[in-house]
Amino acid sequence: MSTRQTHREVVPFLLPFTVIFVIFLFFPALYSIYLSFRKASLYSDLTNIFTTMKYVGFQNYIDLLHDRDFLWSLVMTTYYGILVVPPGIFVSLVLAALLSNRLPGHKIFRSAFFLPNVLDLFVVSIVWTAIYAPKLGVLDQLFHALKLPVLFKHGILADPVWALPGIALMVILKDSGFGMILYLAAIQNIPRDVYEAADIDGATAWQKFTKITFPLVKPVTLLLIVTGILRSLMAFPEIYALTQGRPFQEIPNWVPYFAGATLGMTKIAGYYLFEKFYLSYQYGYAAAMSVILLFISLPLSFLSFFALRTEGPSVGEMWRKWRRSRRGISMGNAEGESTSPFGEGLKPGEVG
Amino acid sequence: MMSGYRFLRMIRGSLLAAILLVAAVFVLFPFFWMLSTSLKTEGRGMKFEFLPRRVAEVGPVEIDTAGVRVGEIQFDRTTVDETGVHPALRSAGADEVIFVAEEAKGKRVSGRLFPKDTEVWAAREALPAGNWKITYTVKRGWKAAFFNLYTFNNYRRLIRNKSFPFKTYLFNSFLVSVSAAILTVILCALAAYVFAKKEFPGKTVLFWSFMAAMMIPGMMYMVPQFAIVTQFGWINTLQGLVVPHLANVFGLFLLKQFMEAIPDSLLEAAEMDGATETTKFLKIITPLSMPSLAILFLLTFITQWNNFFWQLIVNTPDSPYITLPYGIALFRGQYETKYELMMAASSFSIVPIVILFLFTQRYLIEGLTAGGVKE
Structure with missing residues (x-):
């Protein structure tokens, strides 16, 4: 009897969250698949465009697989991921390794590196237009002052080869503070005596780094790889603010499949999806694209899940330990591991 | 011998400090440039000119x-x-x-x-x-x-601008972020209390299906969420901007973790005194989990302040609820090469968050890293 009582009392607490969740997260996930089998008719107006969409079967998916722009966007996304993720992880790790020495003022540096993380990527990208601008921009002025040849006549962002690396540089400088914080937590969790033992054996600093530090922070590396891949797949604001998919370039003949086509050199999947959705109102097509991207990203999420599970202490654990040891802010269950819905290894959110 | 070792350490320390300093300059330079450009007179902002000349x-x-x-x-x-x-x-x-x-x-x-x-x-x-x-x-x-x-004119011009009212944009951004943050905290706290302290059939399944939503990247929701908001007639409305993000699954998890740490004995004692669920929630759970509620509030505030993408989708250019990032995007259409004005516009969005960060960074870093950032 008392249990029945409890159940009824639970409802008002659960209801608001559940209703919003169902309408705006659960239903859309299914609705997305529904829309991906439909096509908006040209003449319907915006207010009822979604109710008048026609069923077209798998047409959207078939079209997508023959859409050279879409396949190209996947190629560029891969390239973008390569440009952003490994260098970003490298920078994070180096910064964390430097900061872990606890030099005077390391807290100020830590804040300085982390600060850009809380800022809007779109607005930060706008700020970077002032750095990458042709002639007036900081980069061009710097080249000029150093008497270097002007490599990019119309600015780096108009250069077919260097536009995407330019964007990647900005993203790395903005985001690496986040990885740094996680690495810092991981590094400071490594017991001192491991290093002392290595010292006795006469290990060099480099050996200590490659043989002790790097293997023990592997979970963080894996986490950063996966979140990095997912972010690259969905990258949008930086492209929208800086290049909008430009510059366009005719693909040379030696490139298989894409030869001869004129394609956007920064048009990556996230931006292409936005373009189809926002600029050309192809809602069904965009929905189908998002389903395909989801099927690319889900295996990656799961992969990370299992990779992280088997790799010893999870990022969450390391972070909690570090925080407890340093500040004593109590957050969550002191022995909260057992209550995690994700079992021993992983805390949700780490998957991205 | 000892002094030589100390000397080496000193060298090493200063070398590290130098590297860190260079890195910090690299990372922060864009923001310094933004501020300095926005504070200079027209045509001077993009030059390496910092000292006034008589x-x-x-x-x-x-x-x-x-x-x-x-x-x-x-x-x-x-x-x-x-x-x-x-x-x-x-x-x-x-x-x-x-x-x-x-x-x-x-x-x-x-x-x-x-x-x-x-x-x-x-x-x-x-x-x-x-x-x-x-x-x-x-x-x-x-x-x-x-x-x-140097001049404040760029900011003055933005605030007084008739066709791009930055004062309104700033207000709207605050309105959207604060209301989203308050409502998210309330919704998540209510649900988290039940998940942390109550037993009911289907609890595990429900919690897991909530958590599973975290696996889906936000961009996937763009088309269907827009479709729903359109059919609700919520384009250009405050609720269209706020409501779709209220079910913050990560927030639910964060608060649940906190609330589980609150001793059951407190709740049992209150029950003995005949407290209702509402009283327990308001008098025991809420005060004791204040730090976590604050963290979630801050995180939601910042996420919504920075939620350019959704604000772009839900607003049309004639919306009364244009927020800062979208306002900047619109403003840019006309003033793209007026860098002094563009940078002033950007600082409207960046400076408040920087100030917030400086005062609350400990909690922010904590909250952001606790979840490995869910986007």
Whole structure:
């Protein structure tokens, strides 16, 4: 009897969250698949465009697989991921390794590196237009002052080869503070005596780094790889603010499949999806694209899940330990591991 | 021997500090540049010029004096920029302006300008018709020199702008972020309490299906969420901007973790005293989990402040709820190359968050890293 009582009392607490969740997260996930089998008719107006969409079967998916722009966007996304993720992880790790020495003022540096993380990527990208601008921009002025040849006549962002690396540089400088914080937590969790033992054996600093530090922070590396891949797949604001998919370039003949086509050199999947959705109102097509991207990203999420599970202490654990040891802010269950819905290894959110 | 070791350590320390300093300069430079550009007068913002100069040379400036009324030529009407006024001569405060005009054929005229009014300096005599190259030498006091380079005008212009009301954008951003943050905290706290302290059938399944939503990247929801918001008639409304993000699954998890740490004995004692669920929630759970509620509030505030993508989708350019990032995007359409104004517009979005960060960074870093950032 008392249990029945409890159940009824639970409802008002659960209801608001559940209703919003169902309408705006659960239903859309299914609705997305529904829309991906439909096509908006040209003449319907915006207010009822979604109710008048026609069923077209798998047409959207078939079209997508023959859409050279879409396949190209996947190629560029891969390239973008390569440009952003490994260098970003490298920078994070180096910064964390430097900061872990606890030099005077390391807290100020830590804040300085982390600060850009809380800022809007779109607005930060706008700020970077002032750095990458042709002639007036900081980069061009710097080249000029150093008497270097002007490599990019119309600015780096108009250069077919260097536009995407330019964007990647900005993203790395903005985001690496986040990885740094996680690495810092991981590094400071490594017991001192491991290093002392290595010292006795006469290990060099480099050996200590490659043989002790790097293997023990592997979970963080894996986490950063996966979140990095997912972010690259969905990258949008930086492209929208800086290049909008430009510059366009005719693909040379030696490139298989894409030869001869004129394609956007920064048009990556996230931006292409936005373009189809926002600029050309192809809602069904965009929905189908998002389903395909989801099927690319889900295996990656799961992969990370299992990779992280088997790799010893999870990022969450390391972070909690570090925080407890340093500040004593109590957050969550002191022995909260057992209550995690994700079992021993992983805390949700780490998957991205 | 010992001192040698200490010396080496010192060298190593300063080397590390130097590397960190360079890295910090790299990371923070864009924001320094944004601020310095936004605080400078038009046309000066993008130059590496930080110290005001009392004596400045301006030009050479080209003037075509053919077809100008004889008697008076305003030397500031040049072809230099589209406003027709050379920035260095427009601002008041110069004590003296000397000019040297040269023509292609080698003719050379020099003289002094007189202050026609506070903004304009003019010449007493006309230059003969022809193409002149004029160099001005401006002399002024320190104060005038400072305000010649630095100004708050860019911010003033944005706030008073009629077609791009940045004051409204700023207010809207606060409105959206604060209401989203408050509602998210309430919704998540209510649900988290039940998940942390109550038993009911289907609890695990429900919690897991909530958590599973975290696996799906936010961009996937773009089309269907837009479709739903359109059908609700929520385009250009506050609820359209706020409500779709209220079910913050990560927030639910964060709060649940916190609330589980609250001892059951407290709740049992309250139950003995005949407390209802509502009383328990308000009198015990809420006060005890205040730190976590604050963290979630901050995180949601910042996420919504930065939620350019959704604000772009839900708003049309004539919406009354245009927020800062979208406002900046619209503003950019017209003022893309006016870097001083663009940077001032960007600081409207960035400076409040930087200030917030400086005061709450410990909690922010904690919250963001606790979840490995869910986006």
